[in-house]
Amino acid sequence: MWKYIIIGSVVLFGAAAFIFHKNLEALTAPGGEVAAIQNQYQDAVTKNKNIALDKSIKAYSDMRTEWLNERKGKADTEKADFEGKSQAVEEEISQLSARYDAIEGDFKRLREELDNTLLGVANSVGLDESTTDPEEVATHVAELMNSNIELEKKVSQEEKSITALGEQFNHITNEIAKAKKLQQDRQARISPADLKCSVINCDPKWDYVILDAGIDKGIVIGSRLAVMRGDKKICELNMTLVETNRASGDVVFSTLLPGESVQAGDTVVSVRNDK
Numbered sequence: 001m002w003k004y005i006i007i008g009s010v011v012l013f014g015a016a017a018f019i020f021h022k023n024l025e026a027l028t029a030p031g032g033e034v035a036a037i038q039n040q041y042q043d044a045v046t047k048n049k050n051i052a053l054d055k056s057i058k059a060y061s062d063m064r065t066e067w068l069n070e071r072k073g074k075a076d077t078e079k080a081d082f083e084g085k086s087q088a089v090e091e092e093i094s095q096l097s098a099r100y101d102a103i104e105g106d107f108k109r110l111r112e113e114l115d116n117t118l119l120g121v122a123n124s125v126g127l128d129e130s131t132t133d134p135e136e137v138a139t140h141v142a143e144l145m146n147s148n149i150e151l152e153k154k155v156s157q158e159e160k161s162i163t164a165l166g167e168q169f170n171h172i173t174n175e176i177a178k179a180k181k182l183q184q185d186r187q188a189r190i191s192p193a194d195l196k197c198s199v200i201n202c203d204p205k206w207d208y209v210i211l212d213a214g215i216d217k218g219i220v221i222g223s224r225l226a227v228m229r230g231d232k233k234i235c236e237l238n239m240t241l242v243e244t245n246r247a248s249g250d251v252v253f254s255t256l257l258p259g260e261s262v263q264a265g266d267t268v269v270s271v272r273n274d275k
Contacts, residue, residue, distance in 0.1 A: 191225060191239070191270045192218040199227065199266045207251035209237055209262050214247040225249065228267045234260050236271060 197213035209227070213219060221242050227234040235256040237249035251262060 191220050191223040193270050195219065195225070195268075195270045197268050199262060199264050199268060201264060202262045204261060207253070207262070209249055209251060211247045211249075211268055212245070213268075214243045214245045216245050219247045224252070224271045225268050226271050227262050228269060229263075232257075234262060234266060237268070 195213075195217055197211050197217055197219075199209055200212045201210040202208070211219070211225075219225070219239055219242050221239055223239050225237045225239060227237060233255075236252045238252055239247055239249040241248045
């Protein structure tokens, strides 16, 4: 019994193994199901790649289109700006052309006026009437101007000389007036009213006073001077000797204040200025 069971089992296993082998061959054969599935998988992968590539191409195409539209917009704007500037430049060129024409007309008019002026200048400076060469006229005018400058310098020097002579004359006149006044004062034995000097020495025995001024301050022999101490007049002096920068005189006792005496440092003024 077991023998038949074992044999049946072997037969069944062999049949199963044969069927499995056949199925395996069917699956793994070049045209089998596995190959078909692999082909389907590969097709799916390829389609997936193509889809991604299509998406990339589409995205690039969209970006390219957007970039081109943007560039086109900028180009249109720049074109419009350029056209506006071109129109403005054309208008400016037209204005400049009109100004040029006006300047050219002014230049012709000024040239005619210059020629007429040169003719007038040529006549006034002693040139030939047909002389209209600006350089020749300018050279001649420059020579005349240089001559005028030299004449003006000479006139200026003469005026300075006249002024100096006038000042010298005034100075001499003043000196003469001073000399006449001094002579009159000397004749009248009067020293200048604005005299002011000091006592440098006094002999108490003889009341002989020496002053620090003389002819240089206009002190006159025989004139009366007042000796002052502050606002008080001490006495008067009778000038007996006058030198260049020294003078001496005697105290007039009739004018000496009681109990006072002349001292070195006392101020001496004209009797006309002792008040």
